[in-house]
Amino acid sequence: MSGFPDAAISSLTKGLNAVVEKLNAGGANGLAAALKPTTRTLLSSAVLLVFLRLYLKKRQKKSKYVTNLSKVGKQVQAGQVSAQALPEYDVIIVGGGTSGCALAARLSEDPNIRVLLLESGGSGRVLPDSRTPASYTRLYAKPEHVHNYFTEPQTSADGKKKFWPRARMLGGCSSINAQMAQYGAPGDFDEWAAISGDDSWSWKIFAQYFRKFENYQPHPGYPLVDKSVKGTQGPVHVGYYNSVSGWCNYFIESCVAAGIPFTHDFNGPQGTNGAGRIIATNATGTRVIIDETPGEQRRAVGVEFANTENGPRFQARAKKDVIISAGAVQSPHILLLSGIGPADHLKSKCVKVVEDLPGVGANLVDHPIVDMYFKQSGVVADFSFLRPGSIGGILKLFGALGQYYLLGRGGPLAMNWGESAAFIRTDDPALFPPSEFPEKLIDSTSAKDSPDIEYFCTSTAYKDHGRIFFEGIHTFAIHAYLLRPTSRGQIRLNSSNPFAHPSVNPKTFHLLAISTTHEDVAKLVRSVRLGLRITQQEPVRSHLDQTCTRPDLDHQLHLKSDKEIEALVRERVETVYHPTSTCRMAPLEQGGVVDNKLRVYGVQGLRVCDASVFPSIISGHTAGACFAVAEKLADDIKAEYAAARR
Numbered sequence: 001m002s003g004f005p006d007a008a009i010s011s012l013t014k015g016l017n018a019v020v021e022k023l024n025a026g027g028a029n030g031l032a033a034a035l036k037p038t039t040r041t042l043l044s045s046a047v048l049l050v051f052l053r054l055y056l057k058k059r060q061k062k063s064k065y066v067t068n069l070s071k072v073g074k075q076v077q078a079g080q081v082s083a084q085a086l087p088e089y090d091v092i093i094v095g096g097g098t099s100g101c102a103l104a105a106r107l108s109e110d111p112n113i114r115v116l117l118l119e120s121g122g123s124g125r126v127l128p129d130s131r132t133p134a135s136y137t138r139l140y141a142k143p144e145h146v147h148n149y150f151t152e153p154q155t156s157a158d159g160k161k162k163f164w165p166r167a168r169m170l171g172g173c174s175s176i177n178a179q180m181a182q183y184g185a186p187g188d189f190d191e192w193a194a195i196s197g198d199d200s201w202s203w204k205i206f207a208q209y210f211r212k213f214e215n216y217q218p219h220p221g222y223p224l225v226d227k228s229v230k231g232t233q234g235p236v237h238v239g240y241y242n243s244v245s246g247w248c249n250y251f252i253e254s255c256v257a258a259g260i261p262f263t264h265d266f267n268g269p270q271g272t273n274g275a276g277r278i279i280a281t282n283a284t285g286t287r288v289i290i291d292e293t294p295g296e297q298r299r300a301v302g303v304e305f306a307n308t309e310n311g312p313r314f315q316a317r318a319k320k321d322v323i324i325s326a327g328a329v330q331s332p333h334i335l336l337l338s339g340i341g342p343a344d345h346l347k348s349k350c351v352k353v354v355e356d357l358p359g360v361g362a363n364l365v366d367h368p369i370v371d372m373y374f375k376q377s378g379v380v381a382d383f384s385f386l387r388p389g390s391i392g393g394i395l396k397l398f399g400a401l402g403q404y405y406l407l408g409r410g411g412p413l414a415m416n417w418g419e420s421a422a423f424i425r426t427d428d429p430a431l432f433p434p435s436e437f438p439e440k441l442i443d444s445t446s447a448k449d450s451p452d453i454e455y456f457c458t459s460t461a462y463k464d465h466g467r468i469f470f471e472g473i474h475t476f477a478i479h480a481y482l483l484r485p486t487s488r489g490q491i492r493l494n495s496s497n498p499f500a501h502p503s504v505n506p507k508t509f510h511l512l513a514i515s516t517t518h519e520d521v522a523k524l525v526r527s528v529r530l531g532l533r534i535t536q537q538e539p540v541r542s543h544l545d546q547t548c549t550r551p552d553l554d555h556q557l558h559l560k561s562d563k564e565i566e567a568l569v570r571e572r573v574e575t576v577y578h579p580t581s582t583c584r585m586a587p588l589e590q591g592g593v594v595d596n597k598l599r600v601y602g603v604q605g606l607r608v609c610d611a612s613v614f615p616s617i618i619s620g621h622t623a624g625a626c627f628a629v630a631e632k633l634a635d636d637i638k639a640e641y642a643a644a645r646r
Ligand SMILES: Cc1cc2nc3c(=O)[nH]c(=O)nc-3n(C[C@H](O)[C@H](O)[C@H](O)COP(=O)(O)OP(=O)(O)OC[C@H]3O[C@@H](n4cnc5c(N)ncnc54)[C@H](O)[C@@H]3O)c2cc1C
Pocket: 094, 095, 096, 097, 098, 099, 100, 118, 119, 120, 121, 165, 166, 167, 168, 169, 170, 171, 172, 173, 174, 176, 177, 178, 179, 180, 181, 182, 283, 284, 285, 286, 325, 326, 327, 328, 330, 331, 334, 418, 576, 577, 578, 579, 609, 610, 611, 612, 621, 622, 623, 624, 626
């Protein structure tokens, strides 16, 4: 099977051999205690590998992706512009991720538009961990599939460098995400319309693009979802999984008991409270080629790309548009590498300034998250077999694989680490009575009925992005994250080498140039208090060990002062992987990078289409809006090109 390097297979084999040796030495009973977490991980990888090797082998078709870049571009000297004719396309898209794939697919429905899609990673289809909801986090450790970015030290969050994974494969972060299909609140998009000055981004008009990518799958357990407001013809299947762990429903019932109203549908109108499409993989876009003919406006005319850092450079020409869809970290990175960004910064990195555009890489916003950990009383859910420590565990994993892959995508492996969620406002007096919470916090929401905190639960607690579990006990976790932070960070170049990681600085709890922000921490402290209150409501209450006093678990957290909880928030805060707005759609004078048609200011024939163009971060999960933005741009471009042909 491709996609698994020999080194990985050999380390898995070593892991298996170690297990067999232990079996021979101590018998199956001694094994569970003897296995180290690394061995468990290796063992589960081996089981997944063996199973999916058999399963995927049957289904794998010949790859339709180009990996020999000389088939789509012309080899050139790095940084030079070829004197000879380059292979030509109407549109070149850099980044085959969530938005990039959707855009390429829709544009190439028009036989008049020839599209080249460049993706720096490979295909995720052959990666078991990308295809199995319960195991996507294991991809974080694989730099060939995930960029293992770390932020600059976060001075307002314990000075730590935080892990910031970004996918490097076709499908982008949608190939490694939790598949939580909540799209934000209607007010978020009305805010986009107000910022961009274009009503076509408002919810009443833009909502059609969510319906366009959706293929809603009704579920008998949720008969009250209004199907008339759902898309049924789109390529993305959206619907309710079978609930996998008991915690899913327990959490919802306890939220309702804590005063949070129930909703059947987070995405309803009522809100949340060419012909020749070519895909080249392993093709990293290194810069946009810009024609700077004196007396004429600068124009993007093509893209330079390469397989590897030291490999040959290739170029291809775009007759109409170059579209950067590399995500909120790499899209500004590519623009900066191409000389488009704040002039002072570009000069400091010895990059020739093509367009002084201060907004590029500025306005980085993300959703900061804080986790709360608890011990189960009894066993509501046990996912420890995902990293089996006994023969029984291995058999359970095989059974779960069969259930998921052979019996209709069900069973425990359908668990996506975020089965149920709740959205609230930190100024809701029913949840935070002013007598107990007198401080008036700034309203940073997009509308009076938009939320600013989301909770979700997981049936197992973990730390460090799933690398650390609480071994030997059954756990449960509630996660609270801030949907509308006031913090603003930035993406900058570390060097002019396109293969060097950019500098990622979300400036958590820190307003760019205005010092620290109290609001974000204060709202998260409030959300921890309500999270703890949810654990005291039935049925969650009875299923947690209320007598537990372990210092690394949070059963006693309610006894702490706000100051102590604030310290915990600063220590635990992490990304929930939703960075946006680094190439914002906004007026130029308000730090905008693209206009309402996603065209980069000052450079013709260049657009950006992904989470980086969000004028403001949405109050929820970001993948849906990335698809919808791509759907809208595809319609706009098709209409534009058709009008030009007439
Ligand atoms: C772990 C994780 C969990 C998440 N969970 C959810 C969830 O449950 N629900 C939800 O709605 N959202 C979730 N998200 C967020 C969501 O997936 C992202 O916001 C969304 O996928 C971003 O889409 P994009 O098009 O902006 O970028 P991406 O999908 O990241 O696509 C960018 C693509 O560009 C490629 N690329 C980058 N640089 C270059 C280059 N120089 N040349 C060529 N190609 C390049 C990358 O390899 C990648 O394929 C999650 C994200 C992560 C990381």
